[in-house]
Amino acid sequence: MATTADQIRERIELVSLDRAREEFAAGAKLIDVREQNEWDESHIEGAEHVPQGELLERIDELAPDRSERLLLHCRTDNRSVAMASELEGLGYENVAAVEGGIVAWEAAGLPTRSDSGLTKEQRMRYSRHTLLAEVGVEGQLKMLNARVLLLGAGGLGAPSALYLAAAGIGTIGIVDDDVVDASNLQRQVIHNTERIGISKATSARMTIEGLNPDVDVIEHNLRLDASNILELISDYDVIVDGADNFPTRYLLNDAAVRLRKPVVSASILGFDGQISTFVPYDGPCYRCLYPVPPPPELAPSCGANGVLGVMAGVMGLLQANEVIKLVAGIGEPLIGRLLLYESLGTRFTELKVKRDPQCPICGDDAPQISAEDMGRFPDYELFCGAPAREASPSAV
Amino acid sequence: MPTVKIPPVLRPRTGGQSEVSTPGETVGAVLEALAEAHPDTREQLFSSAGELNRYVNVYLNDEDVRVLAGLETSVAGSDTVVILPAMAGGSQRAVAG
Numbered sequence: 001m002a003t004t005a006d007q008i009r010e011r012i013e014l015v016s017l018d019r020a021r022e023e024f025a026a027g028a029k030l031i032d033v034r035e036q037n038e039w040d041e042s043h044i045e046g047a048e049h050v051p052q053g054e055l056l057e058r059i060d061e062l063a064p065d066r067s068e069r070l071l072l073h074c075r076t077d078n079r080s081v082a083m084a085s086e087l088e089g090l091g092y093e094n095v096a097a098v099e100g101g102i103v104a105w106e107a108a109g110l111p112t113r114s115d116s117g118l119t120k121e122q123r124m125r126y127s128r129h130t131l132l133a134e135v136g137v138e139g140q141l142k143m144l145n146a147r148v149l150l151l152g153a154g155g156l157g158a159p160s161a162l163y164l165a166a167a168g169i170g171t172i173g174i175v176d177d178d179v180v181d182a183s184n185l186q187r188q189v190i191h192n193t194e195r196i197g198i199s200k201a202t203s204a205r206m207t208i209e210g211l212n213p214d215v216d217v218i219e220h221n222l223r224l225d226a227s228n229i230l231e232l233i234s235d236y237d238v239i240v241d242g243a244d245n246f247p248t249r250y251l252l253n254d255a256a257v258r259l260r261k262p263v264v265s266a267s268i269l270g271f272d273g274q275i276s277t278f279v280p281y282d283g284p285c286y287r288c289l290y291p292v293p294p295p296p297e298l299a300p301s302c303g304a305n306g307v308l309g310v311m312a313g314v315m316g317l318l319q320a321n322e323v324i325k326l327v328a329g330i331g332e333p334l335i336g337r338l339l340l341y342e343s344l345g346t347r348f349t350e351l352k353v354k355r356d357p358q359c360p361i362c363g364d365d366a367p368q369i370s371a372e373d374m375g376r377f378p379d380y381e382l383f384c385g386a387p388a389r390e391a392s393p394s395a396v
Numbered sequence: 397m398p399t400v401k402i403p404p405v406l407r408p409r410t411g412g413q414s415e416v417s418t419p420g421e422t423v424g425a426v427l428e429a430l431a432e433a434h435p436d437t438r439e440q441l442f443s444s445a446g447e448l449n450r451y452v453n454v455y456l457n458d459e460d461v462r463v464l465a466g467l468e469t470s471v472a473g474s475d476t477v478v479i480l481p482a483m484a485g486g487s488q489r490a491v492a493g
Contacts, residue, residue: 244484271404292450293451294405294481298405349401
């Protein structure tokens with residue numbers, strides 16, 4: 001008559017977690033009989049890994065002495081009990097299974113290691129990313145290690161910050177010295193009604209902290225200017241530009257080219273948006289595309305002109321999509337391409353943008369910038385023809 | 397006739413139209429015809445010397461005319477000319493300078 005699993009179970013020694021830890025610490029051999037993918041996800045440091053199907057052929061090599069103390073464990077304890085029984089059949093005299101397996105081990109808060117580099121919580125949280133061959137664990141780790149700076153937690157910054165945080169971008173810096181206003185809430189979805197009157201950077205941090213504890217949010221409650229921009233952007237891998245005025249856009253471009261930082265740049269007005277990705281010297285810069293800013297009458301602000309909230313969301317998410325690609329090193333970023341979106345017609349138009357050999361910033365004859373001049377920038381207000389505050393009186 | 401795509405900021409000057417068909421065999425001629433039909437667009441497109449303003453980007457289909465032959469670039473009837481000024485609307489009211 002065949003031996004049932006219950007009969008085997010009665011015969012095999014099951015040791016408690018505490019007992020197993022003591023014996024393991026004292027030198028007993030701990031053998032994890034689970035499959036490779038289970039081991040990769042999480043295992044007990046110092047355990048031997050021999051998948052169930054290979055145990056019988058490898059045990060001689062692993063434990064030549066049949067009186068050696070062996071502790072087997074699996075996910076719970078079914079496979080370990082079955083294999084302990086098999087080993088006894090081979091003459092091993094001192095075999096036990098660990099009760100509850102690694103599930104109980106983790107439930108007791110005991111430490112495990114992961115070869116993937118992701119914690120158990122992260123493997124769950126990012127499983128829909130890691131399932132994608134193009135992203136995988138490697139791409140997710142890149143995101144967790146990435147530092148992304150958002151210029152503004154407004155119409156563009158709010159949606160992109162939400163999705164970048166959800167995606168697990170490990171450090172998100174937010175530059176915004178503004179406070180949440182009721183007129184922002186039609187599109188700036190990272191804020192909410194209770195936050196009216198508080199700092200946008202703080203409000204964004206609060207939302208992100210509730211969404212994903214993996215993200216470290218750095219608040220920069222300041223206005224970007226020539227005196228602080230280099231120090232600010234030097235700490236980040238990618239900059240997301242959603243500034244509402246030309247002086248800031250040119251300042252950011254010139255500083256980003258100097259420090260060779262990629263900038264994902266979008267702008268919105270009414271029902272229309274534009275986006276491109278500027279990677280210094282790999283493609284054009286903002287000045288290659290727009291050598292000079294338009295006069296103020298051709299550059300109204302969203303505060304004066306209005307903007308469709310959903311369209312801001314579309315463009316902000318296109319920016320987040322660019323950031324993810326740059327960080328994970330996948331796909332084709334919008335380098336050398338300007339994408340226009342017309343939300344009323346639901347039309348996308350792609351235009352080519354080439355590096356301008358005459359560009360004063362990244363062109364062939366652009367002056368080399370000495371170390372002491374690194375932090376000096378032209379007067380952008382003058383260059384852009386009007387003080388930015390006048391050109392755009394309110395947050396867009 | 398070539399189609400000219402009008403950016404949002406210029407639409408008040410084209411009676412709200414986002415696309416206008418204008419005759420012409422070069423980019424310059426098409427834009428000149430646009431300025432004839434909608435005179436308010438002229439000062440935005442051309443400098444007083446009659447050159448294309450530097451802050452206005454013009455594309456023939458998806459190619460910047462600056463890398464083609466500029467205003468002399470030939471245009472076929474099926475082509476689209478895109479007028480594109482920079483836009484700055486975005487997230488915040490940060491001030492540079």
